[in-house]
Amino acid sequence: xxxxxxxxxxxxxxxxxxxGRGPSxxxxxxxxxxxxxxxxxxxxxxxxRVFGENRVQEAExxxxxxxxxxxxxxxxxxxxxQTNKVRAxxxxxxxxxxxxxxxxxxxxxxxxxxxxxxxxxxxxVNTGDEDQKAGVSLDxxxxxxxxxxxxxxxxxxxxxxPPVGEAASLHFALLKKVADRNDLAGLSMGMSGDFEEAIAxxxxxxxxxxxIFGARDYG
Ligand SMILES: *Cc1c(COP(=O)(O)O)cnc(C)c1O
Numbered sequence: 001x002x003x004x005x006x007x008x009x010x011x012x013x014x015x016x017x018x019x020g021r022g023p024s025x026x027x028x029x030x031x032x033x034x035x036x037x038x039x040x041x042x043x044x045x046x047x048x049r050v051f052g053e054n055r056v057q058e059a060e061x062x063x064x065x066x067x068x069x070x071x072x073x074x075x076x077x078x079x080x081x082q083t084n085k086v087r088a089x090x091x092x093x094x095x096x097x098x099x100x101x102x103x104x105x106x107x108x109x110x111x112x113x114x115x116x117x118x119x120x121x122x123x124x125v126n127t128g129d130e131d132q133k134a135g136v137s138l139d140x141x142x143x144x145x146x147x148x149x150x151x152x153x154x155x156x157x158x159x160x161x162p163p164v165g166e167a168a169s170l171h172f173a174l175l176k177k178v179a180d181r182n183d184l185a186g187l188s189m190g191m192s193g194d195f196e197e198a199i200a201x202x203x204x205x206x207x208x209x210x211x212i213f214g215a216r217d218y219g
Contacts, residue, residue, distance in 0.1 A: 054079025157186020
């Protein structure tokens with residue numbers, strides 16, 4: 001199943017090269033949510049170390065164990081975070097990509113002050129202005145980035161999840177524009193179906209699940 005890792009890695013580097021990026025400029029996040037442990041272990045066995053998960057609880061069930069066997073794992077939270085899970089998320093994840101409201105930023109800052117450490121953060125932007133989707137609105141993103149900075153939080157970039165059925169590249173370009181005007185270098189955008197487009201638009205992180213692991217079986 002994990003055979004396609006080599007393939008996807010090659011496509012990520014090739015897309016990077018076409019757009020003037022160096023070999024390590026684009027980070028491939030293997031999205032392991034819902035995947036059986038054997039598939040995740042297979043990808044770890046191939047030497048990959050950067051993974052993304054959507055749910056704190058699901059990640060708690062597998063990553064502490066994997067980390068005992070595999071060193072230097074870098075784990076990204078890419079699904080919605082409730083304030084009551086902040087402490088657990090900060091213990092488990094190296095990067096939290098889903099900061100989308102001041103209340104969440106403040107909760108993260110409180111734990112960071114107490115423990116003296118904080119994962120790197122991305123602000124999630126709801127570029128399609130979809131009611132059902134997480135992410136700060138385009139109107140409020142600059143203020144939220146400023147708020148995070150005033151709380152001394154390590155904001156590294158922006159993340160988006162474009163609406164299904166719309167041209168993703170317009171959303172990628174928009175996210176890049178917002179990142180530039182906020183002096184943010186990180187851009188987490190692009191999934192299995194569109195990561196090459198995202199790299200063309202400046203992605204520094206692509207989040208690829210099914211193209212690496214195979215389809216997710218929610219049954
Ligand atoms: C599931 C998920 C992905 C990966 O999706 P694929 O289409 O399987 O590559 C990427 N980003 C987020 C936020 C996700 O929830």
